[in-house]
Amino acid sequence: xxxxxxxxxxxxxxxxxxxxxxxxxxxxxxxxxxxxxxxxxxxxxxxxxxxxxxxxxxxxxxxxxxxxxxxxxxxxxxxxxxxxxxxxxxxxxxxxxxxxxxxxxxxxxxxxxxxxxxxxxxxxxxxxxxxxxxxxxxxxxxxxxxxxxxxxxxxxxxxxxxxxxxxxxxxxxxxxxxxxxxxxxxxxxxxxxxxxxxxxxxxxxxxxxxxxxxxxxxxxxxxxxxxxxxxxxxxxxxxxxxxxxxxxxxxxxxxxxxxxxxxxxxxxxxxxxxxxxxxxxxxxxxxxxxxxxxxxxxxxxxxxxxxxxxxxxxxxxxxxxxxxxxxxxxxxxxxxxxxxxxxxxxxxxxxxxxxxxxxxxxxxxxxxxxxxxxxxxxxxxxxxxxxxxxxxxxxxxxxxxxxxxxxxxxxxxxxxxx
Amino acid sequence: xxxxxxxxxxxxxxxxxxxxxxxxxxxxxxxxxxxxxxxxxxxxxxxxxxxxxxxxxxxxxxxxxxxxxxxxxxxxxxxxxxxxxxxxxxxxxxxxxxxxxxxxxxxxxxxxxxxxxxxxxxxxxxxxxxxxxxxxxxxxxxxxxxxxxxxxxxxxxxxxxxxx
Numbered sequence: 270x271x272x273x274x275x276x277x278x279x280x281x282x283x284x285x286x287x288x289x290x291x292x293x294x295x296x297x298x299x300x301x302x303x304x305x306x307x308x309x310x311x312x313x314x315x316x317x318x319x320x321x322x323x324x325x326x327x328x329x330x331x332x333x334x335x336x337x338x339x340x341x342x343x344x345x346x347x348x349x350x351x352x353x354x355x356x357x358x359x360x361x362x363x364x365x366x367x368x369x370x371x372x373x374x375x376x377x378x379x380x381x382x383x384x385x386x387x388x389x390x391x392x393x394x395x396x397x398x399x400x401x402x403x404x405x406x407x408x409x410x411x412x413x414x415x416x417x418x419x420x421x422x423x424x425x426x427x428x429x430x431x432x433x434x435x436x437x438x439x440x441x442x443x444x445x446x447x448x449x450x451x452x453x454x455x456x457x458x459x460x461x462x463x464x465x466x467x468x469x470x471x472x473x474x475x476x477x478x479x480x481x482x483x484x485x486x487x488x489x490x491x492x493x494x495x496x497x498x499x500x501x502x503x504x505x506x507x508x509x510x511x512x513x514x515x516x517x518x519x520x521x522x523x524x525x526x527x528x529x530x531x532x533x534x535x536x537x538x539x540x541x542x543x544x545x546x547x548x549x550x551x552x553x554x555x556x557x558x559x560x561x562x563x564x565x566x567x568x569x570x571x572x573x574x575x576x577x578x579x580x581x582x583x584x585x586x587x588x589x590x591x592x593x594x595x596x597x598x599x600x601x602x603x604x605x606x607x608x609x610x611x612x613x614x615x616x617x618x619x620x621x622x623x624x625x626x627x628x629x630x631x632x633x634x635x636x637x638x639x640x641x642x643x644x645x646x647x648x649x650x651x652x653x654x655x656x657x658x659x660x661x662x663x664x665x666x667x668x669x670x671x672x673x674x675x676x677x678x679x680x681x682x683x684x685x686x687x
Numbered sequence: 688x689x690x691x692x693x694x695x696x697x698x699x700x701x702x703x704x705x706x707x708x709x710x711x712x713x714x715x716x717x718x719x720x721x722x723x724x725x726x727x728x729x730x731x732x733x734x735x736x737x738x739x740x741x742x743x744x745x746x747x748x749x750x751x752x753x754x755x756x757x758x759x760x761x762x763x764x765x766x767x768x769x770x771x772x773x774x775x776x777x778x779x780x781x782x783x784x785x786x787x788x789x790x791x792x793x794x795x796x797x798x799x800x801x802x803x804x805x806x807x808x809x810x811x812x813x814x815x816x817x818x819x820x821x822x823x824x825x826x827x828x829x830x831x832x833x834x835x836x837x838x839x840x841x842x843x844x845x846x847x848x849x850x851x
Contacts, residue, residue, distance in 0.1 A: 291830050304712040308755055311715065316845055334713065341713035390753040390777060406755035406781035412844045420830070454700060455747040459776050488747065490776060543700070630709035630752070651704040651751060653727045 271426035271523065272493045273461035275515040276401040280384045288425040288524070296326070297383035297400075299413045302369055303331035305388035305406070307345045310352045312411035320356065322417030327358040328378055330369040333626040338633035367598025367624040370394035370482060370566035375598055377507030381496045381514050386410060386419045390485045391566050391648065397477035398504065399496040399514065401461075404485060424490045425524035426461045431468035433532025438682045440576070441476025442568060442646065442666030444468065445483040446537040450547025452527070458488035460524060463517060465495065468531050474503045475572030479666075482567045483648050486544040536681050538644075539664035542652045550669050550681040560643040561592045561674035562655075563667050564622075565629045568646035569597025571604050573667040578610040580671035580682050581617040587677030592619035593635045595627060619674070631655050637662075644673045689807040690788075691816070692739040692767050694798040699745040701728070703757040703778065706749065712756055720756050721763025738765030741804045745771065745795050749778025758782040758789075768806055770794055770813060770824065783831050784840040792824035808835075 270278060270285055278286045280294040299322075301309050306329050313321075321327045329349045337343035353360030361372065370391050373379045379395045385402035386392070388410040395402035405419065413419045429448060449456070462484050469477075477494050484492030494500070496514045504512070535549035548554075563569075563577050574596060586592040594614050596602035602624065605611050614621050627634030629647040637643055637660035645655065650662035665673070668682040675685045705727035707720060714720050725732040742748075742761070748771035749757060758781050761769065768788040772795065782789040790806070794813050798804065803816035811824035827835065837843035 291828075305753060305755065308715045308759075312841055315841060316848060318848055339713070345713060388753055388755075390751065392753075404753040404777055406753055406777060406784060408755060408784040408840050409780060412840055415848060416844065454750060455773065455775075458747065458773060488750065488775065630704070630712070632709060632712075649702075649704065649751060651702045651727075653708050654704050658727055 270518050271461065271521040272399065272463055272495060272515060272517040273401055273424060273426050273491055275517065276382060276384060277421065277423055279515065286423045288423050290423045291420060292423060293418050293420050294384050296386045296413055296417055296419055298326050298328060298379055298385045299410060300328045300369060300373065300385065300387035300392065301410050302333055302389055303335055303342065303345045303349055304333045305410065307348050308407035309388055309411040309414065310348055312408050313414050316411065316415050318415045321358055321414045324356050324358040327356065327414050328373065329353050329358065330361050330366065330372065332366060332368050332624065333630065334632045335366065335625060336363050336623065365599060368566045368569055368626055371569055371597030371601065374398060374478065375600055377504065377509055380504060380508050380512035381500060382512050386413045391482050393484050393489065393491050394478050394482040394566060396481035396484070396491050396493040397474060398500060399494055401491050401493065403491050424459055424461045426463050427457055427525045427527065428463045428465065428523040430526065430528045431466035432528060432530045433468060434471060435468050435531055435534060438668045439534050439536055440666050441472055441479035443534060443537040444531060445480040446539055446544070446547050446664065447534060449483065449487045449545050450537070452487055454486060454543060454545045455488040457484065460489055462489045462492040464492065469494065470497065473572050474499055475570040478570060479567055483544070486648060536666060536669045538669060538679060539650055541650050541661040541663065544648070544650060544664060550679065553679045556642065556663065556679040558590055558644050558673055558678060559641040560635060560637065561590055561670050562628050562635055562643060562645040562647060563670050564595030564597060565626065565647040566597065567648045568667050569595055569601065571601050573646065574601065574605045574610050576667040577671040578613040580668055580685065581619065581675065582613050584617055584675045584685065586618045586674045589677050590674050592674040593622060593628065594619050595622045595634070596624055598624055628655050644670050644679055646670050689805045690767050691803060691805045692741040693737065694741055694743050694800060694802045694804045695736065696795055696798050696800050697742060697744040700747045700750055701744055702751040703749055703754050704751055706757040707754060707760045712754060714756065717759050717763040720760040724760040724764040733764050736764050739767045740765060741767055741806060742769040743795050743798045743804065744769065746773050748774050750775040753777045755781045755785065758785055758787045762787045770806065783834055786839045788835070790824040790827070792822050794822040797822055
């Protein structure tokens, strides 16, 4: 069995499962946020049960429109807060809050071998830990909060092998953008993706989270990494409950095996309006930008901020550009402060925000006017994603976003560091 | 019983940000969400659509976020069903969970905006009543039909839960 099949079989109480099979699985964690959980809570009330299945395993994170950007956002956050108090379930208040997909792994709430059902499409992020994590809607999550179970169709698995060592300034974001460019936004529809190869073995956990985060942008249900020494090192000190490490079988059956040599991969950029509209940064064209956003559940981790600081150190953001940097969690923020990264950002005339999803989905903290262009380390560049339907979002990793903020147009880091 | 309505024909990869822009995710009421259905595609869509209309889309309809507000907005503005060549899995799941029928079928080439559509959920038969042309949708899996027959996932789960 593949890694996904092994985890699902174990959570369905079966010896083995086959792609296409409909199963009921036990969820280790059920998660929602301030835009999906309000509907889930209302639906939960209609079920006529008084308690969630396990308060330690129901996690609500107001992060999208928080600190509350308007009255309705404040009311939605309050709904989550009141429900969590009533249930004794896990909740993160502003000041303690981070972006859900950054803090759940960081605090050991999600662990290897888990099944996670989250009311957010980027729940797939946790696949970096060797977990089966997938996004669902509010009604599914309402039922999962009550029963601790979700139904699933076992997905076929696409194995992707990356040969070679990545060049400098090329990371997880470039690998996943390149892959989406190769297979398309529905190239992995209904499937699980399983990542392996030399480039993956040497990839940091932060870069693995970035890759798993964006498998939904290829249509995948989940994206998984095998647990290795780096995973165990990451989990050590964070895990507060036992967990199980699953590995794919040597004779696992994959629906496709894709192999790429990435030893000469350039930093990648997704042009409007699709995450599959990929160019190497050298071929992105002469694109002037108005804004650069560095953060989000995709690239808001410490490793991302370190890369941005390497580029911005001693430099200034171009006067025509607003550079907005959003650490993904309080812990990331604090560590960035200790390491002097925040000072580097402020001296470079970047704005640094408290954790929030903010501009990524056009919420707040950096909405675009008509005709404006933004280079962003976020995950989607659909029409109107960050504001006006007449604005444009270009997706890239933190190195390209920071370099572009300095240059005022889309460039790779080597162009501003030479 | 077939349902009938006017067709709205869409291309490939209609994403959830276009179906319901992120700024409206503070809303959860079906009627309120319906006022902004497909606003990212055409701000005037809600003034042209009529209750009972049917969306006929292409590949990968509903891609992007998990926002249940996207199918709720379509239902809220009166869309009776969505037919598409393929769906993004979260949108498909959400649509059936909230009682918006979603049928997988390559039918877009048979329709123009405004054509009268007849759609039979049980048999998967989709007919253009203007041209007489017909397409056959993949049947909704029995497991999903159970959810629809129960009136959505909530009703299906409710009967199996202990009270209290």
